[in-house]
Amino acid sequence: MDKLRRILFWLVVGLTALFLLLPTLIIVPMSFTTTTTLEFPPVGFTLDWYGKVIGAADWQSALVNSLLVAVAAATLATVIGTAAALALHAHRFRGKALVMGLLLSPMITPVIVLAVGMYMVFSGWGLVATRLGLVLAHTVLAIPFVVVSVLASAGMVNPSLAPASLGLGASRWFTFRRVTLPLIMPGVLSGAVFAFITSWDEVVIALFLADAQTRTVPIMIWNQVRTNLDPATAAVAAILIFLSALGVLLSYKFREARP
Amino acid sequence: MTVSTNDRGLPVATAPRTFRVPPAFWLIAPAILFLALFFVFPLLKLVAISLPGGSIEYYEQIFTTPVFLRVIGETFRVSLIVTVVTVAVAYPYAYAMAHGGRAILLVLTIALLIPFWVSLLLRSFSWIVLLQNSGLINDFLIATGLIEKPVRLIRTPFGVMIGMVHILLPYAVLPLYTVMKKIDLRLMEASSICGASWLKGFARIYFPLSLPGVMASAILAFTLALGFYITPALLGSPRDMMIAQMIAGQFNEQLNFGLGAALAVVLMVLTAVAFGLFGAVRTALQLRGRSKDGM
């Protein structure tokens, strides 16, 4: 009875883990298939699909767009979000809970609602079909991730360090640069990686704000998946997964850098 | 103004602090300004568009037209089922993470985070491949002899739910894990030495203590599920449309911005209500166990 329960439990947990991993695991092998349809297990081995993707002009321009937008949005979100997180961490003020709610609410607002709202507003401001428009929109989505990440690492810092530094005669700016910032740096950097990936993977808002010139990689994938499913999509997916993995490794490196 | 002495013993004036703007303001002002402009304003704009000249005609249209009501109902139904399934699957998984030891925790965390880091679009794409007629799932079912010819899985509500559960699972596991990690397993030992079977102890001790986690995880899953767009668009059929797709349709195809905006506002309100309602339940549960007799 006891044993049966245990076996059943681990079986369920194992199957859940498999369920979680399966979709990710099958993508990469499928990109090597020699067939023109997506097959799993793949048939033969070829790198043609990668060549086809890397050689195509529209994929190249999408890649450039994606990178530019993601880097800009990550930078902007990291600066704005880190400042806000520091204020929330170190100070008490009226309406703090409200501000916190505002900063985090892009996380739970349905993206489709944001997308159509931004579309209506940005079209009036001439921001539709521009990279700037995408950057601003993705920054909104990314700010909560930075705030959460920085707050988490600021929470682990000894709260008496900054006052100690001030007490020793250091200026506020000096204290921030030499004491606070180095201590929260792991949180800032992993927040930046989160922000980058948020933008890098975003498709719904991009569908509304981008045109043929400014479209990003996720839009290309969306169009592919909706029209013809071929192994080239799997090749793109494999490249994106590789980049995400790199990002994750980086963010963990940052976290390990300082305890 | 206060007066103190410097190191040469001379009196010096210290600047009064009362008129300084608190530093928190300058740190937080950019974030508030940015979100006000690019987040709050677009949402308010939608509200304005949905109420042309103060008229509520679009809302009347939504709540009197069967098509819209059916889509809203369908969104609720799918979100509810998906939430229940997700939390049920997440529960044992989170339990294993919380109490299975370091090695298990590491393996399960990796299994959880890998899909978390792979975009939702790619995962939906992957499910299309897995669920299609010549896909791995059908191949497997045929090989085991459970079915004879491929079953249609893609473009069905079932396909949508599989994809949604997969995407929501990490969100559901993490709050559960956070709560379960804090539950002392010795309480279950105490329960068993008190004479309770495992099931009795689970029902009376462990499950009630994990309830805040269940609630938090359900809130998150349900709230996110209501707004799903990509997964139903790729894995579902137009007949099983969810509200997000309908909103997109009003903007992309019907070009009826007023109605689309009204639908978006409805989704926004539903999400806020769901979040608020579950939040209230969670607060109530957390309050339980604290002082009741006014100590």
Place this chain on the structure above:
Amino acid sequence: MNASLQTTAGTAMKLEGVSKLYGPVKALDNISFELRKGEFLTMLGPSGSGKTTSLRAIAGFIQPTAGRLLIDGRDMTGVPPQKRNIGMMFQDYALFPHMTVLENVAYPLETRGIRRAEREKRSMEMLEIVGLAHCAKRYPKEMSGGQQQRVALARALVFKPDIVLLDEPMAALDKKLRGQMQIEIMHITRQVGATVVSVTHDQEEALVMSDRIAIFKDGCLEQIGSPNELYQQPCSEFVADFIGEANLLRGKVRAMPDGVVVEGNGWGARLPAGDPRAQAVAAAQNVCVVLRPERIRAVEAGSESGNAGEGMIEDKIYLGVEYRLVVRMNDGSKINIRSRDIAGIAGMKAGDRIGMAWSPDDIVIIGA
């Protein structure tokens, strides 16, 4: 006090060669002892000595690798904790945080299918005994450490278990409360006639509360006996050192016409020929002499011989009712003396030579 619940003769529990292996590590090595009904037994030892493992094996949380455990004559092999009818008070009490004090205490009755009215009545009676009837509706979080402990005790006793286990009962309390709770727990368990097995690493606690003490070391049961037996006749240096304060002097055995002498540098211990220990000691070469600090008299250097020694005072500490002297022996080892001879010692000072004397009855010889 209920006379019918008072101790009756008989064995409550028996361990027969119980061993527990974790891979190659022997957490328990062939443990055997008996627990009498109504007895308060304490398992005492340093951390990692096997006392907690023994307790968990008795509770049924772990299964012994070898050996048998009998409770009331029944073999407990394969019997899960919930079927053992054992009460247990956990180290940090393991009270159910979402239940009131009353619900906590009533839980063992609830699992036994007793009606609500009946179990609340019995739980209230138990809370009455531990003096917490007025807190029945409170939650554990709202109570002090000492109160929580009494709730845990009530929960462990309410269903009149065959045996009650106490896991480091005082560990979570501050020092001041400990002394008080030791007495209180002892009284309550006696009052309800419970058979108790307690685990602790605190020798004072063991001495205060127990009828018998089982001393554990490295997974083995070193010695079991009443506090007095362990104090008077420790079977090993470890036990001597663990129970009370002990000076351990290592010396060589020399046979004399009128008995046996154990000698070291600057001291000697003599057993007369008629002493039953003398024969055993004579057969050994190197032995250890145990001398309790309060059994050593401080005398003038060189004034006594036979059972006497000599050294230099290193520290003299006045503690009100007694003096504590630390004496450095010729070989560099140190001896503690506790003496109430305030007047005799007042004149001595650190650096002085001092003589020590003791009666042959007060020495214990180990290693013979």
